[in-house]
Amino acid sequence: NAGVTQTPKFRVLKTGQSMTLLCAQDMNHEYMYWYRQDPGMGLRLIHYSVGEGTTAKGEVPDGYNVSRLKKQNFLLGLESAAPSQTSVYFCASSYGVVMNTEAFFGQGTRLTVV
Amino acid sequence: AQSVTQLGSHVSVSEGALVLLRCNYSSSVPPYLFWYVQYPNQGLQLLLKYTTGATLVKGINGFEAEFKKSETSFHLTKPSAHMSDAAEYFCAVTPPGLAGGGNKLTFGTGTQLKVEL
Numbered sequence: 001n002a003g004v005t006q007t008p009k010f011r012v013l014k015t016g017q018s019m020t021l022l023c024a025q026d027m028n029h030e031y032m033y034w035y036r037q038d039p040g041m042g043l044r045l046i047h048y049s050v051g052e053g054t055t056a057k058g059e060v061p062d063g064y065n066v067s068r069l070k071k072q073n074f075l076l077g078l079e080s081a082a083p084s085q086t087s088v089y090f091c092a093s094s095y096g097v098v099m100n101t102e103a104f105f106g107q108g109t110r111l112t113v114v
Numbered sequence: 115a116q117s118v119t120q121l122g123s124h125v126s127v128s129e130g131a132l133v134l135l136r137c138n139y140s141s142s143v144p145p146y147l148f149w150y151v152q153y154p155n156q157g158l159q160l161l162l163k164y165t166t167g168a169t170l171v172k173g174i175n176g177f178e179a180e181f182k183k184s185e186t187s188f189h190l191t192k193p194s195a196h197m198s199d200a201a202e203y204f205c206a207v208t209p210p211g212l213a214g215g216g217n218k219l220t221f222g223t224g225t226q227l228k229v230e231l
Contacts, residue, residue: 004157033218040123042204043158058218070231090157092219102148103219105157 005112006091013081013113021076021094021109027054031094032074034066036087043090043107048074049074054070116141118205128183128230133177133192135225137205140186145207147188148219149179152202161203164188167208175199200229 007022023032030051035043035058038083045058049068064084074093078085088110092103121136139145144164150158162173163214169181175198188205203226206219 035221037220040223042118042223043206043219045218046219048218092158102160102163105150105159107157108155 004091004093004104004106006089007110008109009107010110011112014112015081015113016081017081018032018077019038019111020078021089021091021111022076023093023106025072025074025091025093025104027046027093027104028056028071029069029093029095029104031041031066031103033092033094034064034074034076035090035110036060036102037061037090038087046076048088081111083113086113115219116145116209118207118209118220118222120203120205120225122225123223124228126227126228126230127195130194131198133190133195133199134225135190135203135205135227137179137188137190137222138186139188139190139205139207141207141209143210144181144183146210147179147181148190148206148208149177150175150204150206151175152204152224154201158204161190173223195229197231200227202226207219 003051004025033048037043047066052071055066067075091106101102115138117136148163149161161170164181172178177192205222
């Protein structure tokens with residue numbers, strides 16, 4: 001049982017390059033989320049999805065796009081990377097049921113934009 | 115809008131001493147509350163959560179937290195610190211029920227716990 005798996009774990013991009021971060025969960029969760037973690041700022045929600053084929057904006061969506069074509073996968077895209085997007089990115093998933101709201105997190109992707 | 119304040123970005127305790135990490139929230143209705151722990155270079159792991167019912171919640175690794183509505187607080191405690199408790203701890207909230215779109219967590223800025231011999 002792998003839980004939430006993020007690919008890749010590390011990446012260095014040049015300004016203006018694009019990339020896609022992949023998140024996969026094997027718990028049949030309906031809800032999936034992308035957060036970014038920056039020093040002294042905690043985690044901030046970028047985008048989230050409440051089910052296959054749906055996406056919605058979080059707190060800091062600018063510069064990112066997402067897709068949820070399959071229930072188990074949630075992709076985060078950077079079309080034109082900027083140094084301000086240097087961060088650690090975490091994917092999470094949850095059932096989203098009222099009394100079972102625990103979110104399970106992946107190990108993170110450390111992205112550096114130079 | 116909801117927000118979370120964690121007092122003290124760094125807390126240092128001696129091994130065997132009481133651990134107290136503070137969390138206060140601001141929300142129009144009492145939210146669901148969570149404490150997560152993050153060990154170096156790892157993802158976040160749930161320590162404990164409060165949704166409804168008993169306001170004193172026990173979690174893993176000997177941690178517990180008490181929801182105090184009158185004080186809008188959810189402080190995390192552990193009677194006796196261990197070296198293995200050194201990590202970063204995050205308090206988080208989400209609106210109750212499905213109003214929050216499942217588990218759209220709002221996190222505090224984190225508290226780094228250091229445990230000294």
